[in-house]
Amino acid sequence: MTNKLTNSTDSRDRATQTVFAYHERTKHHLKRFAASLGYLDWDRQPIPFRRFEGAPQLPLAEIPPTASPTYDDLFSGQLPSPQPITRQTISQFFYDSLALSAWKAVPGSRWSLRVNPSSGNLHPTEGYLISGPIDGLFDDACVCHYAPFEHALEVRRRAARDTWPFPNDCFFVALTSIHWRESWKYGERAYRYCQHDAGHAIAAIAIAARVLGWRCHVLESWSDDDIARLTGTDQQSGIEAEHPDCLIAVSAALGAIPHVRPENFDTISHVPLAGIPNRLSHDHHEWPVIEDVAAAANKPRIAEIAPMETSVTNYTGGLARSVSARQIIRQRRSAVAMDGHTEIGREEFLRILRRVMPQQSIVPFDSWPWKPSVHLALFVHRVRDMKRGLYLLARDATRVDWLKLELSNTFSWTPIVDDVDVLPLFLLREGDFGRTSNLVSCHQEIAQDGAFAAAMLAEFEAPIRDCGPWFYRRIFWETGMIGQVLYLEAEAAGVRSTGIGCFFDDAMHEVLGISNRSLQSLYHFTVGGPLEDARLQTLPAYSHLSRKGP
Ligand SMILES: Cc1cc2nc3c(=O)[nH]c(=O)nc-3n(C[C@H](O)[C@H](O)[C@H](O)COP(=O)(O)O)c2cc1C
Helix, strand or coil: HHHHCCCHHHHHHHHHHHHHHHHHHHHHECCCCCCCCCCHHHHCCCCCCCCCEEEEEECCCCCCCCCEEECCCHHCCCCCCCCEHHHHHHHHHHHCCEEEEEEEEEEEEEEEEEEECCCCHCEEEEEEEECCCCCEEEEEEEEEECCCCCCCCEEEEEHHHHHHHCCCCCCEEEHHHHHHHHHHHHHHHHHHEEEEEEEHHHHHHHHHHHCCCEEEEEEECCHHHHHHHHHCHHHHHCCCEEEEEEEEEEEECCCCCCCCHHHHHHHHHHCCCCCCECCCCCCCCCHHHHHHHHHHHCCCCCCCCCCCCCCCCCCCCCCCCCCCCHHHHHHHHHHECCCCCCCCCCHHHHCCCHHHHHHHHHHCCCHHCEEEEEEEEEEEECCCCCCCCEEECCCCHHHHHHHHHCCCCCCEECCCCCCCCCCCCEEEEECCCHHHHHHHHHCHHHCCCEEEEEEEEECCCCHHHHHHCCCCHHHCCCCCHHHHHHHHHHCCCCCEEEEEECCEEEHHHHHCCCCCCCCCEEEEEEEEECCCCCCCCEEECCCCCCCCCC
């Protein structure tokens, strides 16, 4: 018994060390980038769309954005009344979360963009619908892959309706990642980007659900192997295989989200799979360290965790803008450059920050069962009535004293608002940090030319040691969720933003006086006035499909 325990503690320690070692070796340094090919191997470029050849396809409807609910309604604390789960609403749900949102074109080339963003637009995240009968779609229980190019469901498994153990007011979404999609371009650091993208997708799903009056909850008791068995990705192997990320319960009921165990899906998980995964590249570059970290961060089953309580349930920021939520969701775009002069107002800035506070913003953080691990270091460049400088937003007010101990003791920690428990925002140091934020973000001007830039600072070593090496991925997902909110908030404020995965990790740590792994900067962001590239033509998302309307 003791031996068994020692062995499992040893293997967990080894896996934790593998995760820490991966994190260290994939840091970009001022004089050395993390290992990658260093050029784009167009010959091996993966196809951006996974398909299951031979699986029956169920086309979904294009549901154009509607005026209501407004974007601010999403944060009003009152759910819109839940819509029934039908082909129409499932179509809208995917259309507003994982679908294509536009095509961009220059003479001789065009590429699609999606509602959820992705590093390098490479889209490693795949989505699955797992559901009982849905009016207008199917009469039985199904496991379907969502195909964004076709805006369709590919039915991989079908089981008799009486095998479905849940009421018809809930369904499930699983997310998986194809690491090769990102490693093709980014090499060893790619695993990090896959995790950011998964976080963006979780938030996109929670927000699309909220528009329909539905609630999401990331089910953390499931192991990765449980999710792989349910989605059938356990049958894939090799570098193009999908790795399970998470299972999300989506509920259209007013009551609690049902308690869900892997055993509830025993029947459907044993149904043979329809369709064969398409080949994405004819040949590959191996990145063994990604295989190693993925194995080390594989998640076991754990006890279920209740959804997080949100204490302030009505934060609209005193605003009731008339802009449609779905319009904002579908128009979200990354700025490719910032203009270097657009300012935003102080109230706008504070509202954006309140919306990333998990206790106040309701969606998407109400779907996230973990207490916040991620805080924001902010470079304020152009915010009216705010001093330029370096700020810190603690996304959990109870962590301020700890953060003060961890960051440089030369910072002033001047509170910005009276109720610092509600918005724990502090000026750390006044000054022009334009060049610094450009430098630490891999010399990207976009970080300097916005109204403000953020570095997402995660509580790192302790949560990973406490929860297990798989928590490494959760911390990245949390940064992606924050990023998704920043993207939408920027759109709603009439500016734009961009996620920044390329940054010099330890150079940023130096700015903050961080010399150990208690805190690590995991993701940068910029928000400001965009510069449009007039050479690019924009085409509608589904002009390539002949079918129209519902
Ligand atoms: C995790 C992540 C990291 C990114 N890193 C950068 C970056 O370092 N520099 C940059 O200009 N854009 C970056 N982007 C923006 C992507 O290039 C952009 O999301 C992608 O091209 C798709 O465009 P869209 O966001 O307009 O849909 C990043 C996006 C994500 C989600």
